[in-house]
Amino acid sequence: MKNKKNKKNLTNVGFIPAMLVLLLIVMVVGTAIGAVNVPFFDTFKIILKNIGILKHATFAEGQEPIIFLVRFPRVLVAALAGTALASSGAVMQGMFRNPMADPGLLGISSGSGLGAVLAIKLGLTAASMYFMPLFAFTGAFIAIFVIYLLSYQKGKVPVLTLMLSGIAVSTFIGAITNIILTLSYDYQVKEFLFWSTGGLDGRRWEHVQLVMVPIILSVILMFVFSRDLNVLMLGEEEAKSVGLSSGKIRTVLLVLVSIATASAVCVSGAISFVGLIVPHIMRILVGPNYKKLLPASSIGGAIFLVACDLVSRVVAIPYEIGVGIITALVGAPYFLYLLLRSKKEGGTVI
Amino acid sequence: MENIIEIQNLNYEINNKKILDNICLKVKEGELVGLIGPNGAGKTTLLKCLNGIYKAEGTVKVNGLMINQMSNKSLAEKVALMHQNTQIGFPFPAREVVLMGRYPYLKRMQRESKEDYKIARKNMEYTDTEKLEDCAINEMSGGERQRVLFAKTLTQETDIILLDEPTASLDITYQEQIFKYSRELSEQGKTVLAAIHDLKIAAKYCTRLVLMNDGQIVADGSPEEVLTSLNLSQVYGVNALVYKNRITGLLDIYIHKVNEKNKSVRFHVIGGGGTAGSVLRQLYEQGYYISAGVFFQGDSDIASAEVFGIDYLMEKPFSSISDELFNDNLAYIKNSHTTILCNMPLGLQNIRNLEAAEQAEKLVIIEDDLPETRDFTGGKATGIYNRLKRKAVAVINSSRLHEVL
Numbered sequence: 001m002k003n004k005k006n007k008k009n010l011t012n013v014g015f016i017p018a019m020l021v022l023l024l025i026v027m028v029v030g031t032a033i034g035a036v037n038v039p040f041f042d043t044f045k046i047i048l049k050n051i052g053i054l055k056h057a058t059f060a061e062g063q064e065p066i067i068f069l070v071r072f073p074r075v076l077v078a079a080l081a082g083t084a085l086a087s088s089g090a091v092m093q094g095m096f097r098n099p100m101a102d103p104g105l106l107g108i109s110s111g112s113g114l115g116a117v118l119a120i121k122l123g124l125t126a127a128s129m130y131f132m133p134l135f136a137f138t139g140a141f142i143a144i145f146v147i148y149l150l151s152y153q154k155g156k157v158p159v160l161t162l163m164l165s166g167i168a169v170s171t172f173i174g175a176i177t178n179i180i181l182t183l184s185y186d187y188q189v190k191e192f193l194f195w196s197t198g199g200l201d202g203r204r205w206e207h208v209q210l211v212m213v214p215i216i217l218s219v220i221l222m223f224v225f226s227r228d229l230n231v232l233m234l235g236e237e238e239a240k241s242v243g244l245s246s247g248k249i250r251t252v253l254l255v256l257v258s259i260a261t262a263s264a265v266c267v268s269g270a271i272s273f274v275g276l277i278v279p280h281i282m283r284i285l286v287g288p289n290y291k292k293l294l295p296a297s298s299i300g301g302a303i304f305l306v307a308c309d310l311v312s313r314v315v316a317i318p319y320e321i322g323v324g325i326i327t328a329l330v331g332a333p334y335f336l337y338l339l340l341r342s343k344k345e346g347g348t349v350i
Numbered sequence: 351m352e353n354i355i356e357i358q359n360l361n362y363e364i365n366n367k368k369i370l371d372n373i374c375l376k377v378k379e380g381e382l383v384g385l386i387g388p389n390g391a392g393k394t395t396l397l398k399c400l401n402g403i404y405k406a407e408g409t410v411k412v413n414g415l416m417i418n419q420m421s422n423k424s425l426a427e428k429v430a431l432m433h434q435n436t437q438i439g440f441p442f443p444a445r446e447v448v449l450m451g452r453y454p455y456l457k458r459m460q461r462e463s464k465e466d467y468k469i470a471r472k473n474m475e476y477t478d479t480e481k482l483e484d485c486a487i488n489e490m491s492g493g494e495r496q497r498v499l500f501a502k503t504l505t506q507e508t509d510i511i512l513l514d515e516p517t518a519s520l521d522i523t524y525q526e527q528i529f530k531y532s533r534e535l536s537e538q539g540k541t542v543l544a545a546i547h548d549l550k551i552a553a554k555y556c557t558r559l560v561l562m563n564d565g566q567i568v569a570d571g572s573p574e575e576v577l578t579s580l581n582l583s584q585v586y587g588v589n590a591l592v593y594k595n596r597i598t599g600l601l602d603i604y605i606h607k608v609n610e611k612n613k614s615v616r617f618h619v620i621g622g623g624g625t626a627g628s629v630l631r632q633l634y635e636q637g638y639y640i641s642a643g644v645f646f647q648g649d650s651d652i653a654s655a656e657v658f659g660i661d662y663l664m665e666k667p668f669s670s671i672s673d674e675l676f677n678d679n680l681a682y683i684k685n686s687h688t689t690i691l692c693n694m695p696l697g698l699q700n701i702r703n704l705e706a707a708e709q710a711e712k713l714v715i716i717e718d719d720l721p722e723t724r725d726f727t728g729g730k731a732t733g734i735y736n737r738l739k740r741k742a743v744a745v746i747n748s749s750r751l752h753e754v755l
Contacts, residue, residue, distance in 0.1 A: 097439060224458055231450050233440050237433060240403050242506060243426025243454035288440035 015286060019299040023079070026303050030075045030310040031067055035317060038063050047072055069204070077203040077211070078309040078323070079302035081268040082278075084215045084260035086301020089275025090282070090294055091222050091257050094229040095250060096162060099283070099338070102276040103261040106162070109270040110170040111143025112136035112262040114177045120188050121180050129210060137214075137262035143169060144254055199322040200268055200309050211263040218260040219298050225253060226290035233288065271305070271324045273331020278304050280338070354379045354510060354541050355400065360408035362395055362565075369395045370406060371565035377543060379509075382536040384556035385545040386576075388586055391562040393545035394434065397512045400543070401431040412510065426454035430506035432499055434514040434545075441486035444498045448474055448483075451505030473501040476531070492519030500528060504535075511535065513544035517551070529555040553577055553601040561585060577601055593657040596650055604657070609637035618682045618710075620703045621692035622646065627654040629692055629716065629751060634658040636755050641682040644675050644703055671702040679706045687711070691738065693718040693748060696731035704734045713742040714754055 032043035042063065048054035050068040085103060092101040103109060115135035124131035150165040181189055228249050231239045239246050264271070282296040308326040315321060355377040362370040370392050377383055385393040399406040402417050402425050410417045412428050420428075430451070438447070448470045449462055456462065474480040477497045487495055496519055503511060513532065517525040525548070532542045533555050546552040552559055553573040561569040561576050563585045569576045582590035588605050595602035617633050619626050619642040626642060627650060633640050643663025645651050655662040663675050663682070671679075679702075683689050689710035696704065707713060721735040739745055744754050 099439075227453065227456065227458070230442070230446070231453055233442070234438055234447070234450065235433075235436060237398070237403050238436055240422065241401055241426065241431045241433070242450060243421075243423035245422045283440070288442050289446055 015292075016295055016299065019296065019303070023299055023303050023306070026306045026310075027075050027079060030078070030306045031071045033310060033314055034066070034071060036063075036066060038067055043067055073205045073208050074200055074203045075306055075309070076208045077267050078200050078305045080208070080211055080215045081200075081264040081271065082274055082301035082303070082305025083219055083298045084211075084264035084301070085271060085274040086278035086282075086297045086304070087219045087222055087294060088257040088261045088264075089301075090279035090290070090297040091225075091229065091253055092275070093279055094233050094290060095253055097233055097235065098162075099280060100163070100276070100335075102273070103257065104270060104272040104275065106166045107143040107147050107170040107173065108140045108258060108261045109265055109272075110173040110177070112140040112265040113270065114143075114173050114180075115139025115262070116266065117177050117180050117184075117192055120191050121184055125191070129206065133210060133214070133263055133266045136266050137259055139173075140262040140265070141255060141258035143173060144258060148250075148254065199320070199324065200312075201320055203267060207267045211267050214259050214263045218256045218263075219294075222253070222256050222260075223294050225249065225256075226294055229253075229290040229294075230288075268305075269322075269324060271327050273327050273335065274301055274305055277331050277334045280334075352379065353377065354413060355543070356409075356411040356414075357396075357400070358409045358411075360396075360399060360406050360410065362392075362399060362404060362406035368565050370399065373408070373565070373567060375560065375567065375570070377541055379541055380536055380539050382532055382542045382555065382557050383544070384552035384559045384573075385543065385562060386549060386552050386559055387562035387568075391585075392565040393562055394514050395565075396562070397431060397514050397543065397545055400510075401425070401429050401512060403431075423454040426506065426508075428508055429510045429512060430503045430508040431512040432503040432514060432516055434518055436495075436499055438487045438495075441488055443484050444474070444479060444487055444490075444501075445470065445483040447487050447498055448479075448502045448505050451502040451507075454506065469507065470501070470505050473504040474498075476504065477501040478527075493521050493524050496520055497524065497528075500531070509539075510541045510543070513542065515545055515547055518547065525551065549577060549582075549603055550601065573601055577603070591657050593653070596653055604631075606635050608635060612637040613639065615639065616641070616686040616688075618642065618686035618689045619692065620644075620679075620689065620694075620707055621651050622649055622694045622700055622703070624650040625692040625694045625716075626651040628748070629690055630654050630658055630660060632751055632755065633690075634660070638755075641686065643679050643682065644671050644700070646699070665699075668699065670699050676702050676706060679703070680709055683707070683710050689713050691715045691742075693724075695724045695726065696721065696735065697726045701727060701731055701734070704731060704738065707738055708734070708741070713738060715739060715742045715745045716748045716751065717745050718748050 028040055028044050031047065032038045032040045042059055045054055045057050046059055046064055046067045049057050050064070088103045089101070092103060092106065093099050095101070115138050116132050119125050119132045119135035147162065147165050147169050150169070151161040153161065181192060228244060231242055231244050232246065232249070236246055278301045279293065279297045282293055282300050286292040286296045305323065308330070309323045312321045312323045312326045353376045355375070357373055357375040360370050360373040361368070373396060385396065387393055395404060398404045400410060402422065405418070412425070417425055449466065451470070452462060452466045471480065474483060477500050479494065479497050479501055482490065482494055482498060487498060490498065496516065500516065516528045520528065529551055532544060536542050536557070556573060558571065559573050559576040560567055561581060568585055569581050577592050579590055579592050582592065582603065589608055591604040593602055593604065594600070616639045619629055619633070619640065621629065621642065622645055630640065630642060631654070641661045642651070642655050644665050645662055646665050647667045652662060652664060663678055665671050665675055683706055689707060689712065691707050691713060693716045694700070715738060721732045725732045746754065
């Protein structure tokens with residue numbers, strides 16, 4: 001009995017470092033492979049050289065800019081967006097006590113879309129690149145807040161109501177977005193389309209700079225609320241009985257989720273299902289305790305999106321398939337599988 | 351002892367419907383109070399108001415402090431509530447659920463200390479759940495989950511413990527267990543307030559009962575004071591008889607419906623040695639007017655007659671039936687439409703009961719055992735008994751009594 005327990009703890013201790021190593025490998029592979037393949041080791045050395053760790057190394061002509069100015073920032077953006085979406089998904093699933101909650105399903109993506117369109121339409125994106133994330137965040141927060149208020153009934157958030165009001169609010173926001181687009185100039189529409197297709201092509205260091213701080217900060221702050229999330233999973237009244245101020249904590253968490261998701265949406269467009277399936281797989285691997293689940297989901301999200309981005313680039317060379325399409329291709333069947341399984345188990349999921 | 355809980359003029363309504371109506375209640379330290387009453391009486395709501403989940407009008411004081419002026423965490427250090435039927439949809443191991451009881455004591459980034467683990471482990475041992483510590487809470491049986499949640503409630507280490515229907519889903523073994531724990535806790539000085547469905551368990555374990563109905567407190571006091579036939583009949587809308595069970599020495603409750611049509615029909619029951627009890631009950635349920643006798647002091651048939659409010663005749667123990675009682679018995683028999691002779695032992699002391707039965711207009715004999723096997727008069731009683739048998743309108747097994755009623 002004792003031995004078994006020790007062994008279990010050991011795997012748990014080693015799990016996060018193992019995931020970090022895996023993330024590093026995926027990132028190097030993701031950077032190395034493309035229309036021009038660069039050997040993995042060289043790729044690693046180029047990255048190290050350009051961030052100032054390795055000196056006096058020379059590489060074939062043209063490799064350095066491709067790796068460090070084109071591919072590496074793109075991979076970083078994918079990793080950051082994946083982290084943000086998966087952590088947000090995990091947090092929302094705890095807040096709503098439901099494994100089906102996901103930033104995309106709950107109108108956050110459409111809300112930040114509207115915010116972004118407004119920023120473009122008002123010409124603010126030209127003034128400063130920070131306006132778009134700011135507007136996107138505001139839109140995301142308003143959307144999720146409205147949906148939350150609409151579905152809140154006597155201390156509970158019934159999932160069916162939540163999903164239905166999510167769909168209704170998202171559709172409504174989508175309509176407003178379309179009206180604004182109809183009244184916009186061509187170049188503004190193009191700017192929006194480039195932004196909204198859910199792709200990572202053309203992401204540069206400026207995008208990394210734009211979202212790195214808000215994403216890393218909001219995800220770390222989510223970690224701080226691990227215990228609160230655990231207690232919230234027992235239910236609203238159980239949580240209150242052990243002294244948790246659920247109103248305050250829910251608001252803080254909604255803000256964090258909105259910041260993380262809106263930042264991700266700003267640089268990658270609306271990418272679906274990452275926030276749903278990554279926490280789900282991690283819950284199977286490390287259990288439901290947020291102290292482990294959140295770190296695991298944040299790293300897992302990065303691995304997942306970097307890998308999906310890699311697939312999207314290489315599966316149909318010379319064409320590139322939007323990364324959102326790949327995540328949807330993987331995510332939708334998984335989502336259906338969850339639905340079917342929950343039906344079999346007597347509908348505990350919905 | 352001082353009042354650890356003080357509730358004054360507590361009102362709570364939902365959609366203009368009063369759920370709690372001017373509740374006033376004081377609870378002393380170390381009491382084990384059972385909240386009883388029908389569904390919808392407001393028991394759960396009252397517990398949730400004590401715990402700050404519902405914000406009600408009026409004052410609730412814990413340790414002399416108004417709870418609405420306390421922070422959620424400091425209230426959770428004083429009062430813990432075990433909810434009814436908590437469903438947890440995620441596979442948390444039992445140990446982690448129990449540790450969540452330490453939430454009020456931990457700062458946001460603070461890790462659980464050795465001490466926290468020790469407290470959790472102690473309570474898991476106490477509730478016999480330490481073997482379940484690695485099991486997922488959503489895969490347990492209702493009883494196991496309830497015991498884990500009880501351990502979590504205890505891990506909160508509060509002076510006041512509120513239990514909302516703690517035994518609703520438990521096997522009888524653990525039903526009693528949780529109340530035994532509660533009793534121990536109250537003896538250690540903790541105050542326990544439990545909403546309880548099962549009136550017999552409430553009477554057995556609680557030092558005090560509070561009977562609620564329609565959001566009001568109807569009765570408050572010791573189990574004997576609160577669980578009266580009158581109170582139960584009024585609150586639950588049934589005919590309830592409360593009596594002391596002679597076998598267990600505990601309060602017992604008998605709930606029934608009385609047939610109102612048969613009031614004018616009179617029955618007389620001759621029994622003894624505990625053979626008349628179930629006959630009396632069946633006649634009582636039919637709503638007949640009943641008399642009984644002659645019983646000897648100390649017979650359990652007398653207790654039955656008293657529970658059902660039946661007129662009966664009683665002779666001193668170990669003596670023969672006096673002339674006076676014999677004549678009274680005859681008078682009852684002659685006044686009755688039907689006389690029932692129970693499957694009683696026949697001895698020299700009660701042989702005059704048989705003689706009296708000979709005067710019955712309509713006699714029904716209940717015979718489960720042959721008279722020879724229960725004749726302790728050397729054949730004399732069997733002789734009279736066989737004469738009675740020829741005269742009787744029916745001689746039946748006790749299980750078929752309802753057919754002649």
